Amino acid sequence: MNLALIALLPFLGAVLPPLLIRSGRNVCALATGAVTALALALLLVQAPAVFRGEVVRASFPWLPQAGLEASFFLDGFGFFFAFLILAIGLLIVTYARFYLSREDPMGRFYAFLLLFQGAMVGIVLSDNVLLLVIFWELTSLSSFLLIGYWRHLPEGRQGARMALVVTGAGGLALLAGLLLLAQVAGSYELTTILTRAEAVKGSELYLPILLLVLAGAFTKSAQFPFHFWLPHAMAAPTPVSAYLHSATMVKAGLFLMGRLWPVLSGTEAWFLIVAGTGLLTMLIAAWIAIFKDDLKALLAFSTVSHLGLVTMLLGLGTGTAALAAVFHVLNHASFKAALFMTAGIVDHEAHTRDARRLGGLLHLMPITGTLAILASLSMAGIPPLNGFLSKELMLEEALHTEWGGTGRLFPILAVLAATCSVAYSFRYVTHVFLGPVRDDYPHRPHDPPAGMWLPVALLVAAVVLIGILAEPVAGPLVRLAAEAVTAGAAPEATLKLWHGVTPALVASGVALFAGLVLLAAFGPIVRLREALWRPEAKRMFEATVEAVATGARAVSEAIHDERLQRMVAWTLAAILAVGLVTGWGGIGTGERPGLPVAPLGLLLWAGAIAAALAVALFHHQRLLALIVTSVVGLIVSLTFVWFSAPDLALTQLSVEIVTTVLLLLALNYLPRESPRESTPARRGRDVAIAAVAGLGVTGLLWAILTSDFAIPTISTYHLAESKPGGGGTNVVNVILVDFRGYDTLGEIIVLGIAALAIFAVLDSTFRGTAVQRLRTWSHEPEAADRHPMMLVVATRIMLPLALMVGIYIFFRGHNQPGGGFIAGLVVGVALIVQYMASGWAWARARTRIDYHALIGFGVFVATATGVGSWLFDRPFLTSNYGYFHVPLLGEVELATAMLFDLGVFSTVVGVVMLVLANMARVAARAEPQTGVPTAMDSVPEPRLADERITTTAPVPVPERTRQEA
């Protein structure tokens, strides 16, 4: 539990800074520091067990089906990294309090920082590889947020985006690699995977796994050729650069390579790729670092170079090299974080970090200057500082390494890289802190408050102490971590300053001398370099991104070009192509005996075909097309009757009525005819697509209908259980309200949402352009009498009868054809006829039902019925039923499913009425005579204040021709 808490604590704590910033910046910083300190304390509690060589574990099931467990483990290596992350985090929190200015939103900064901290600790403590990837991506995201912290700076936004693209893409590759690795190793748990080295190295998937994992590690740790994002990430505030982009996050790639060292290292491919990339990165980045005038850019490239150094050591694959790698991670984190903070102090105090405008700062800010010089000397590898120790170990390893038959090239390049490292380290010292005091600084610098230099001082103290007293101070920790990396193969080496005059010491001396010579010749070399061509990583990156975006746009514009017809044609053609390719072989005639053709069936068939073709041919005349379409709907309804589906027939019939009424209302305000504008070529194309679709569907359905069920149908269960389990004999209704009640609940919710959307679209018609068009809408009346007396009288007499029928259908629905859906539609039709016959205003004035509330009530009742089962400790929507004796009615069966069906009923009535009543309201809006009572109404129409209906005749406008539209 404690383990998970270490990783979760920063996430939980991330809510504190934004809340506490109102209490002041000190409180905010203190809270952040307290969270970090608590996590660190929890980690240190585990220290005794870890140093005894135990592996502490904690695991919680999360998505076991997907192999995802929230499982954590803590061994020496994880402890080493977690300690670095939390300890340096504490220093960074202190430093940032004084670094950020009053205008910077500090709450947000600390929240992001804590998010990052939690994610980073999560990476190093994860046991499950999927969990590791999740934390891995979270560090990319929090890094994105922190680089872009100063949102107003374009460099910040660009740098953030570049970092996200590169590390995010690497994270995807890593996910693929780890999935393959887990498959080969047979487990998602790292602790298990690490014991399966033979299986992994012997697998034919080894190379893909290696390449994918390394793609993740190299992008994260900025290895060549993915190194370019790190310098651009320096647009972040300096505490972020010191923490994420030097001490911790960029080391996640190194951590991963160290973590998987036992299963992946030791092969030829590992050595060639990892050691080669590391060496190349170390050399190239060190060379570039010399010439960077921006102090943070200099340090950024130096960071890339040192990451390359550790990568190279891990690539060598020997126990000693792994020990050196771990040791250098520690040393680099201490001196580089200190250096970044000094660069931040210089920037903060002198208002510039351009080396060309600085110099002589040691006299003005002696504390900062001394600390910066000590850290720089460690970076250059000068004894007795800690950088010297790990660099000696590195050179020792490099000197007897031969890379792929290149002779002495490998050691020579390593020494060259060390030379460049000396040169840029001394440049940081001499060009910034030494030399005469100048009088043209943008701002006269002096030492900052102690809160800013104290964290630096602590780190520099570590640099010196580890250098002088390496074995007592750092020895146990480094060996512990190295043993975890190498799975116990690390040598029992002691860390010490003086090894005697070794080849490595000689090489170090050569590098120091050559580096100083290089710096002495700085001016001429800069001019020489300026004259040569250099690749511009940022421009290349942006050109690549731009090219990808242009390509994607070209493809989507070709298909998706604002012309719906073309888009639909493309989509349909694509669907048909896929369907034909995949379904071609499946179409044929099966064994199932067919039904004989009945004469009436043939007649219906001919009617449907004729009607459908008529609609296709005469669709320009919209009213005709609509009426013929409803004929097709009726034939569909009869088809359902024929083939034993009375419920469907009833539903289809009532939906057909409602839909036709709705379309008629809509057609009132649309042009009555479609213009003939399609070219013969387009019609030909459309007929071809339609014909292929129709033939395909026919073939498919024919194949289905002539074959028997391939596997036994689950309906056997429904038929058998309908009466004993669901308490109803109408199986279709029992399925709807009981067996698959959850589906039905979803469906009535969707229906309710659709109705609300329709209401929203129609309600706002009464504003803006639309209402202008409605007002000026005029067309000749379709009939002399808008509300024919016969119709009005007939519908009013019919209403109670129709409502009775609806209620009857509802109640019998559980046992006979009917139910909530059908009853709702029937009642809806009964009510809507009133609107049609007597007009919107008349009907509206007499309806007291709020249709929105009715929909809400329906969904609520249905959901509450489902929730009710919880009270009896049954799963959601378990139904129950019983028989009750009701006076007059006799024995009545009441099921909770009935209550659910009531919800369905209410929703359907509400939806139908909300849609049609609002459509009718639009119609009322355009009727100049609205409000004039019909002949048989003796009561005057109520005034509709909220509608502001004009009773005066609209301004006459020229009648619009229909083809004008």
Add this chain to the structure above:
Amino acid sequence: MEFLVASAVGVLTAVGVYLCLRGRTFPVVLGLSFLSYAVNVFLFATGRLVVGRPPIIDPAAPGYTDPLPQALVLTAIVISFGMTALVVVLALRAFLEAGSDHVDGREPGAEGRR
């Protein structure tokens, strides 16, 4: 009968697809209605064609047709009403706003292409 149903669904599909490819909103709405008919009958028919055996439990019944596709299609019919209603209302509103009932929201050849 199987061939009649299969071919009729094919014709309904073809007419639906053809109408969906028209340039004005109203035929497209009708086309969607046709596609709804076709899809609903198609899904219903996957329970195979059975005459005179409705899924109403009755001791005297000789057997029952498959009730599950019926239940699924019943809700599908109601949902397709919701969909048709939404589309036609959008079409109406678009016409009232833009003054054109072309599916692209403007008359072909009119100004305003981006």
